[in-house]
Amino acid sequence: xxxxxxxxxxxxxxxxxxxxxxxxxxxxxxxxxxxxxxxxxxxxxxxxxxxxxxxxxxxxxxxxxxxxxxxxxxxxxxxxxxxxxxxxxxxxxxxxxxxxxxxxxxxxxxxxxxxxxxxxxxxxxxxxxxxxxxxxxxxxxxxxxxxxxxxxxxxxxxxxxxxxxxxxxxxxxxxxxxxxxxxxxxxxxxxxxxxxxxxxxxxxxxxxxxxxxxxxxxxxxxxxxxxxxxxxxxxxxxxxxxxxxxxxxxxxxxxxxxxxxxxxxxxxxxxxxxxxxxxxxxxxxxxxxxxxxxxxxxxxxxxxxxxxxxxxxxxxxxxxxxxxxxxxxxxxxxxxxxxxxxxxxxxxxxxxxxxxxxxxxxxxxxxxxxxxxxxxxxxxxxxxxxxxxxxxxxxxxxxxxxxxxxxxxxxxxxxxxxxxxxxxxxxxxxxxxxxxxxxxxxxxxxxxxxxxxxxxxxxxxxxxxxxxxxxxxxxxxxxxxxxxxxxxxxxxxxxxxxxxxxxxxxxxxxxxx
Numbered sequence: 001x002x003x004x005x006x007x008x009x010x011x012x013x014x015x016x017x018x019x020x021x022x023x024x025x026x027x028x029x030x031x032x033x034x035x036x037x038x039x040x041x042x043x044x045x046x047x048x049x050x051x052x053x054x055x056x057x058x059x060x061x062x063x064x065x066x067x068x069x070x071x072x073x074x075x076x077x078x079x080x081x082x083x084x085x086x087x088x089x090x091x092x093x094x095x096x097x098x099x100x101x102x103x104x105x106x107x108x109x110x111x112x113x114x115x116x117x118x119x120x121x122x123x124x125x126x127x128x129x130x131x132x133x134x135x136x137x138x139x140x141x142x143x144x145x146x147x148x149x150x151x152x153x154x155x156x157x158x159x160x161x162x163x164x165x166x167x168x169x170x171x172x173x174x175x176x177x178x179x180x181x182x183x184x185x186x187x188x189x190x191x192x193x194x195x196x197x198x199x200x201x202x203x204x205x206x207x208x209x210x211x212x213x214x215x216x217x218x219x220x221x222x223x224x225x226x227x228x229x230x231x232x233x234x235x236x237x238x239x240x241x242x243x244x245x246x247x248x249x250x251x252x253x254x255x256x257x258x259x260x261x262x263x264x265x266x267x268x269x270x271x272x273x274x275x276x277x278x279x280x281x282x283x284x285x286x287x288x289x290x291x292x293x294x295x296x297x298x299x300x301x302x303x304x305x306x307x308x309x310x311x312x313x314x315x316x317x318x319x320x321x322x323x324x325x326x327x328x329x330x331x332x333x334x335x336x337x338x339x340x341x342x343x344x345x346x347x348x349x350x351x352x353x354x355x356x357x358x359x360x361x362x363x364x365x366x367x368x369x370x371x372x373x374x375x376x377x378x379x380x381x382x383x384x385x386x387x388x389x390x391x392x393x394x395x396x397x398x399x400x401x402x403x404x405x406x407x408x409x410x411x412x413x414x415x416x417x418x419x420x421x422x423x424x425x426x427x428x429x430x431x432x433x434x435x436x437x438x439x440x441x442x443x444x445x446x447x448x449x450x451x452x453x454x455x456x457x458x459x460x461x462x463x464x465x466x467x468x469x470x471x472x473x474x475x476x477x478x479x480x481x482x483x484x485x486x487x488x489x490x491x492x493x494x495x496x497x498x499x500x501x502x503x504x505x506x507x508x509x510x511x512x513x
Contacts (some may be wrong), residue, residue: 026099027051032106035082039113044079044109046106060092063108080465081108087115087139100112115139116184116191123168125197131169131407134193138162142186144193149300149324150430152180152195173197174205174275190405206216206250210238212270213252220285221264251276263310266290272298285310292331294319302327308354312336316360318343325349332356340364355380356399367391373418377403386429389413399423402449406430409448414439420469421445425495433496433505435460444469444483452503457496462487462509 016180032046048054048070062082067074081174084090107237119135136142136159143158155167168182176199184191216222217231230241239246245254252274257263263285271280272295280296281304288311296305297319305320308330315338316331326347332354339362340355351371356378363384366372372392377400385407389398396418406428413419414436422440425447432455433448443465465485486492486508497508 026101028054028096028098028101028104030096030104030106032079035107036109037111039084039111041083042081042110044081044106044108046077046079046094046096048077048096050098050101052101054096054098057095057097058092059094060090062090062110062410063092063094063110065094077171079106079108081110084110084113087112087137110257112139114187114189116186116189117183118191118193121192122196124170125170125195127173127198127200129172131167131171136164136166136184138164138186140186142184144182146182150180151178151197152182154182159483168193168195170195170197173199174273175199176202201502202249206238209252209402211272212268212273213238213241213244215268215270216255219265221262224262224264225260226262227260245279247276253277254279254281256281257285259334260284263287267293267296267307269293269295272296274299276301281306282310283308287312291315292317292320292336296320297322299323300325302326303349304330306330308335309333314338316340321346323347327371328352330354332378334358336360338362345369348455351394370394373397375399378423379403386410386424390415392416393418396442397421400427402426404428408432409434411436413437416440418442418505422447422450424448426450431455433457433461437461440463442469443467449495449498450500452500453505454499454503455505456507457505461485462507481504 029049048074056065064080066078089112094106096104112450117137123132140161146154153169179196181195227242230236261284272417291314294317301322312334321343327349336358352374354376356376361381364382367388374397379402382403387410390410390412409433411434418439420442429451435458438460468482471481
């Protein structure tokens with residue numbers, strides 16, 4: 001009996017051992033492509049191979065798996081990825097399980113959104129002039145363009161990815177409320193920022209301008225003017241004051257002291273507060289020992305600045321060459337010194353320029369000031385060549401008498417079809433007379449004497465060179481006058497042929513007696 005039980009037990013052990021060995025392992029494989037996606041909405045396809053039922057468990061709520069479970073017959077799952085609205089990249093895992101198979105993992109990586117944002121969408125500034133700061137958050141390099149003449153300033157105007165503190169500022173607003181939109185750019189992304197500056201009341205502005213005019217009155221011997229009607233009289237509007245012109249709002253646009261010879265003292269810096277001023281014209285003032293205020297460079301609407309024969313001294317403020325609306329700049333007959341900066345070439349609206357009879361020196365280049373019609377640089381010590389002359393195609397009068405200019409007369413001078421008067425006397429100009437001078441068909445006066453010209457006078461000038469110009473007859477009617485250059489006239493001969501000692505033309509006509 002005991003022997004039978006022993007065999008029975010051994011049989012049971014063998015049976016159950018074989019049963020355990022025959023239990024199979026479940027299989028599960030997953031494969032996904034394109035698991036790295038951009039910040040926008042996306043889908044990822046996952047191929048699922050399983051020998052039994054399977055299930056997908058997601059790790060984050062910004063992904064959805066469909067279907068999230070299936071049988072061995074279900075061989076595909078679609079992962080839907082929501083748009084990433086943050087600038088930070090993110091990732092999440094999806095874990096697939098099936099029976100007793102080893103779990104399989106799919107990792108979804110999503111880029112951060114291309115983002116350019118501000119801590120505020122609108123910046124508001126005080127009329128008196130103020131600044132404000134905001135935080136800019138970017139995911140790449142960014143920049144903003146602010147026009148050079150804009151009332152609004154931004155610092156910095158460019159930056160890199162990350163957080164940047166940006167300052168927005170403006171000077172005092174002398175008018176009504178104003179606004180502008182600044183477009184910050186980061187690649188193809190544009191983010192607008194609105195800047196608003198409150199305005200000052202018109203009454204307050206007019207009161208301040210009246211105060212500025214009275215400061216000018218007191219600084220320039222107003223009580224001694226030949227006429228000072230209305231000045232300081234509360235019952236007389238500024239628009240009726242002598243020498244003053246205003247616009248329809250009563251803002252000062254013109255100060256014209258052309259006929260007032262009793263101005264004495266100095267120009268007050270407060271003139272810069274007349275923000276609408278377009279014309280400041282003073283001739284024959286007595287400002288002995290005074291200089292031109294730097295603050296005049298703040299008169300951004302100025303179209304004419306005439307301070308002629310005013311006994312001004314010192315250097316011309318650099319700020320003057322930032323007045324890009326200037327059409328007339330006349331600082332002639334003073335005692336101004338120093339040099340003229342290259343920034344004068346920013347004054348592209350100039351039609352009239354005079355520095356005559358001062359003590360100015362250094363190189364002067366007017367290249368590109370193509371609207372210039374009248375240039376008077378008489379009696380200074382300017383140096384450099386005059387090649388720029390050929391770019392002044394609208395020039396009518398060009399006078400650089402008694403300076404230190406050198407170089408040759410440019411052959412491009414023939415392009416100056418409106419040139420009537422060319423005065424180059426008493427410089428250090430070399431070379432020969434270009435035959436292109438005869439192409440200046442409006443010429444009526446030329447003087448190249450006391451230079452260092454050599455060579456031959458062009459045959460085109462010797463044989464019937466004529467000047468043609470428009471004049472008026474006794475009745476005031478326009479007539480065309482044609483004059484032939486007279487080589488036998490001592491005056492005409494001298495202004496062409498007379499050169500510095502040791503220089504001259506090989507074929508000059510016999511000098512008249």
